[in-house]
Amino acid sequence: MVKLMGDNTTERLNSPTCWGLPPEAIADLGPRLHRFWERFNGCFKTKTRDAAGAAWIFLQGLLLMDTKRNFANMSRRLTAPDTDGQNLQQFMSDSPWAAQSPIRQVQHELKATPALQHGGVLLLDESSDEKAGAKSAGAGRQHNGRLGKVEMSQTGVFLAFYKDVVWTWVDGELFLPEHWFTPEMADERKRVGVPTERQFATKIELGWRMLQRAQANGLPFEAVACDDLYGRSGWLRHEMDAAGLLYMAEVPETTQVYLTRPEFGVPPPKNPQSHRRTPTQARVLSADPGLPVRQVVQLAETHFHRFPVRHTERGELDDPFAMRRVWTIRQGQVVEEWLVIRQEDEQRYSYALSNAPAETPYERLAGLKCVRHFVERANQDAKSETGWDEFQAQKYRAWEHQLALTILATWFIAQTKLEWAATYARDTQLAQDLELTALPALSVANVRELLQAVMPLPQLSPEQASHLVVKHLINRSRSTRSRLQAQRRARGQP
Numbered sequence: 239m240v241k242l243m244g245d246n247t248t249e250r251l252n253s254p255t256c257w258g259l260p261p262e263a264i265a266d267l268g269p270r271l272h273r274f275w276e277r278f279n280g281c282f283k284t285k286t287r288d289a290a291g292a293a294w295i296f297l298q299g300l301l302l303m304d305t306k307r308n309f310a311n312m313s314r315r316l317t318a319p320d321t322d323g324q325n326l327q328q329f330m331s332d333s334p335w336a337a338q339s340p341i342r343q344v345q346h347e348l349k350a351t352p353a354l355q356h357g358g359v360l361l362l363d364e365s366s367d368e369k370a371g372a373k374s375a376g377a378g379r380q381h382n383g384r385l386g387k388v389e390m391s392q393t394g395v396f397l398a399f400y401k402d403v404v405w406t407w408v409d410g411e412l413f414l415p416e417h418w419f420t421p422e423m424a425d426e427r428k429r430v431g432v433p434t435e436r437q438f439a440t441k442i443e444l445g446w447r448m449l450q451r452a453q454a455n456g457l458p459f460e461a462v463a464c465d466d467l468y469g470r471s472g473w474l475r476h477e478m479d480a481a482g483l484l485y486m487a488e489v490p491e492t493t494q495v496y497l498t499r500p501e502f503g504v505p506p507p508k509n510p511q512s513h514r515r516t517p518t519q520a521r522v523l524s525a526d527p528g529l530p531v532r533q534v535v536q537l538a539e540t541h542f543h544r545f546p547v548r549h550t551e552r553g554e555l556d557d558p559f560a561m562r563r564v565w566t567i568r569q570g571q572v573v574e575e576w577l578v579i580r581q582e583d584e585q586r587y588s589y590a591l592s593n594a595p596a597e598t599p600y601e602r603l604a605g606l607k608c609v610r611h612f613v614e615r616a617n618q619d620a621k622s623e624t625g626w627d628e629f630q631a632q633k634y635r636a637w638e639h640q641l642a643l644t645i646l647a648t649w650f651i652a653q654t655k656l657e658w659a660a661t662y663a664r665d666t667q668l669a670q671d672l673e674l675t676a677l678p679a680l681s682v683a684n685v686r687e688l689l690q691a692v693m694p695l696p697q698l699s700p701e702q703a704s705h706l707v708v709k710h711l712i713n714r715s716r717s718t719r720s721r722l723q724a725q726r727r728a729r730g731q732p
Contacts, residue, residue: 247671256665259688263662267654267685268693271301274650277347281339281642292329293643300624300647302690307625315695319702320709330639331631337638344649345408345455348399353656355458358401359606361613362445362464364413366391367627375430375634378415394641395441397448398616399459403659403679405612406652407620409451410641411444412634431634442471446478453481461594463609466490469591472568479573479593486578486592486606491532493589495564495577500524502572520570531577531589534562542581545604549676557581559604563596578607619651619682620644651685 250256254264275297279290299312309323309330348354366382369390382391397409418427419438439447445468452459461484468474469487478485501524522528534540542558549555558581565574576592590607592598621627624647629640658680669677698706 250665250667251671253665255662256668258658258662258664260662263658264688264692267689270654271298271650271689271693274646274653278340278343278646281343282333282335284334287333289329289333289335292326292333296326296330296643297646297650298693300643301650301686302693302695303625305628307628308630314706319698319706327631331633331636333639334635335639337635337642340642341409341645342455344645345452345457347649347653348408349456349458351653351656353660354399354401354404356460358399358457358459359609359612360408360449360452360457360459360462361398361400361610361616362395362449362462362468363398363610363613363617364393364395364441364467365617365621366393367621367629373430374632375432375637376412376414376418378417380415392637393441394637395444395448396613396617397445397452398613399457400609400612400616403655404652405616405619406648407616407641407645408457408649409448410645411439411448412637413441413444414438430632433634442468442474446474449478449483450481453483460484461486461606461609463606463613464488465610472566475575475591475593476569476571476573484592484594486590486594486603486609488588488590488610489531491587491589492530493566493591494528495531495534495566496522496526496528497534497562497564498524498526499565499574500526500528500567500572502567522567531579532587534564534577535560535579535587540579542579543600545601547605547608549674551678554675555608557604557608559600559607561600561603564591566591576603578603580604580607616648620648623682623686624648648682651682654685655680 254260275290275294279288279293282289282293295312295316298316299307303312303315309326310321311323313321313323313326364383366380366384368382368384369377369392372378372390374392377390377392379388380391380393381387382389382393393413395411395413396407399406399408414432414436416438417423418432445464449462462478463486464474466488469485469489470493475485475487500522502520502522504520540560540562542560544556544558547555547557560579560581562577562579563574564577565572567573573593574596576594576598578590578592580588580590582588588607592603592606594603594606624644626640626644629637631637631640664677669675
């Protein structure tokens with residue numbers, strides 16, 4: 239049945255104020271961004287200079303520009319048409335301000351936000367970006383999940399925070415493949431500025447470092463969710479459990495579990511008088527061989543039930559789930575965990591292990607099983623909305639600095655969404671008018687569009703554009719002349 243709309247309904251649906259977007263909030267968005275930057279400008283001071291001005295330009299570039307967010311274009315669009323971006327490049331690639339300073343302040347602000355004190359989840363994931371060559375710090379032929387194959391890429395390990403309308407990166411680490419630490423790569427490490435104290439660490443170890451930092455900073459979260467690269471690591475699950483962190487860790491379908499507690503230990507020697515070597519390695523001693531989690535799905539005693547998880551723009555998320563208590567071997571110990579199975583379509587299942595207490599409600603387990611969607615949202619927003627996928631600098635420090643400013647940009651938007659939702663209530667009649675249970679939240683793109691409207695980038699005059707084109711042609715001509723001169727010298731020509 240199609241609901242007919244009267245004039246009042248149409249007016250309400252088209253009213254920004256009814257959607258929680260009053261004119262005064264929109265008008266204050268530009269000053270709001272400036273106040274936000276002022277809170278963080280002390281993070282960009284070094285012993286010799288104050289680089290907060292460059293940080294302000296770069297932050298604006300990430301949020302106001304849609305494409306070509308490189309040093310030169312940011313500088314031309316936000317300072318003066320004839321600048322070349324060298325100051326921004328120095329600020330990002332060489333200036334010694336500590337990237338962890340603004341990141342730590344973001345975590346402290348998040349900690350101080352009353353609405354985020356309970357129910358938050360940390361999301362651990364990695365994301366790769368294709369590179370044209372091996373000159374960038376950490377670049378190498380490695381698996382690129384976005385491309386689904388091994389390719390020349392640079393990979394970061396990221397930690398995101400999620401609760402309700404808030405999802406944002408809160409930390410990150412650049413993964414350096416093992417070959418970067420060989421003696422042959424010493425000059426390359428020096429060229430891109432890899433710290434001398436940096437040693438090889440797996441993605442799993444980098445992820446654990448970030449979780450430890452978040453815990454030390456008092457970041458409020460009730461659980462950690464991660465994909466199967468991290469979940470398959472018994473070491474990481476052990477460390478999280480020992481630190482008192484509740485986890486929901488995706489695991490591959492081949493993960494071995496036991497439905498009854500296995501006997502585990504060092505087997506006794508079969509013949510004490512034998513000269514054969516005495517066993518020293520612990521192993522499963524009971525007859526039950528265990529089984530991969532994909533086979534648990536087929537067991538008669540594995541029962542699936544639908545649990546409502548959340549409303550989405552594609553409808554109600556209420557997939558069938560099965561929860562079973564199982565035992566696993568983790569760091570040489572027998573451990574009881576939850577196995578949570580989600581049926582995502584008729585033939586596709588996903589699996590996770592959790593150390594949640596045995597009495598945890600099934601609805602809670604189902605909800606935690608589905609939160610990883612928001613790390614994908616955080617990754618996508620960072621890349622497509624705040625310019626992470628346009629990062630081109632080669633140096634290690636530049637990667638860290640880009641991360642810090644990207645986190646600032648996404649935290650500004652997340653904080654704006656949260657505070658607007660609390661301050662400017664939507665008309666409750668809207669959901670009824672649209673025959674919905676829940677209305678969609680503001681997206682990162684929505685907030686950026688409003689910000690761009692109140693902080694429009696200056697447009698070049700015809701004269702400025704002409705001078706810029708001439709300057710570009712001169713630079714290209716000089717570059718061509720230099721290559722021709724080098725070519726003649728190589729051929730012994732005068």
